Amino acid sequence: QSALTQPASVSGSPGQSITISCTGTSSDVGGNNYVSWYQQHPGKAPKLMIYDVSNRPSGISDRFSGSKSGNTASLTISGLQAEDEADYYCSSYTSSSTWVFGGGTKLTVL
Amino acid sequence: EVQLVESGGGLVQPGGSLRLSCAASGFTFSDYWMHWVRQAPGKGLVWVSRIYSDGSNTIYADSVKGRFTISRDNAKNTLYLQMNSLRAEDTAVYYCARDVRFRQDYWGQGTLVTVSS
Numbered sequence: 001q002s003a004l005t006q007p008a009s010v011s012g013s014p015g016q017s018i019t020i021s022c023t024g025t026s027s028d029v030g031g032n033n034y035v036s037w038y039q040q041h042p043g044k045a046p047k048l049m050i051y052d053v054s055n056r057p058s059g060i061s062d063r064f065s066g067s068k069s070g071n072t073a074s075l076t077i078s079g080l081q082a083e084d085e086a087d088y089y090c091s092s093y094t095s096s097s098t099w100v101f102g103g104g105t106k107l108t109v110l
Numbered sequence: 111e112v113q114l115v116e117s118g119g120g121l122v123q124p125g126g127s128l129r130l131s132c133a134a135s136g137f138t139f140s141d142y143w144m145h146w147v148r149q150a151p152g153k154g155l156v157w158v159s160r161i162y163s164d165g166s167n168t169i170y171a172d173s174v175k176g177r178f179t180i181s182r183d184n185a186k187n188t189l190y191l192q193m194n195s196l197r198a199e200d201t202a203v204y205y206c207a208r209d210v211r212f213r214q215d216y217w218g219q220g221t222l223v224t225v226s227s
Contacts (some may be wrong), residue, residue, distance in 0.1 A: 001171070001172070003154065003156075029206040030225050034211075034212040034213065036213045036214070038155070040155075044219075045205060045217040045218060045220060046147075046155065046205070046207075046214075046217050047193075047217075048194050048213060048214065051211075051213040051215075052211075052213070057215065064183045072179075089154060091155075091213075091214070097169055098157065098160075098169060098171065099145070099157040099160070099212075100157060101129050101147075101154060101156060101157060102154070103154045104154040104155070109157075
């Protein structure tokens with residue numbers, strides 16, 4: 001199972017919006033709605049930010065939103081804040097009953 | 111409060127074995143599937159394995175199949191990962207995570223496994 005494809009890095013200024021893409025195949029991202037997004041700060045454990053493509057867990061800011069079109073999922077962060085600077089990973093359940101993560105995207109808040 | 115605490119990591123020689131543990135608290139452990147996910151130094155997350163809530167079904171990433179075994183003791187609220195025939199490329203921080211409907215909603219802080227001679 002190959003990793004999902006994410007851009008290595010994205011950046012934005014405070015207050016701006018950014019979008020991170022996550023491209024897979026019909027066997028994972030395109031084949032179900034079990035796509036999740038995780039935020040990871042350096043030296044910390046990953047934190048669930050979005051699940052089932054577009055749902056936010058309790059306590060997650062509505063500045064974070066998710067969507068999907070075909071084999072590509074996207075995470076959008078609006079109103080960028082300094083604390084959003086982190087690594088972001090997408091994940092998808094697969095047709096093989098396994099899970100696959102993206103390679104990760106480093107978000108820099110300028 | 112949900113807590114997952116991994117232990118058992120350390121330095122091991124290539125070809126050696128190690129058993130990781132993940133102590134769970136703050137929720138009914140026996141109700142949930144559980145996962146192991148690893149992260150090599152400076153690299154991304156890689157899913158390793160999943161076990162059903164009652165331990166009746168397990169599944170592994172191809173990279174560890176036949177070498178790693180996931181198990182659990184619901185009486186002790188503990189998840190395990192037995193790692194055999196370790197290779198340098200298994201060097202990583204290993205996280206345990208709780209599953210809720212095909213997503214990992216809570217993660218431990220991880221334990222570092224280093225495979226080196």
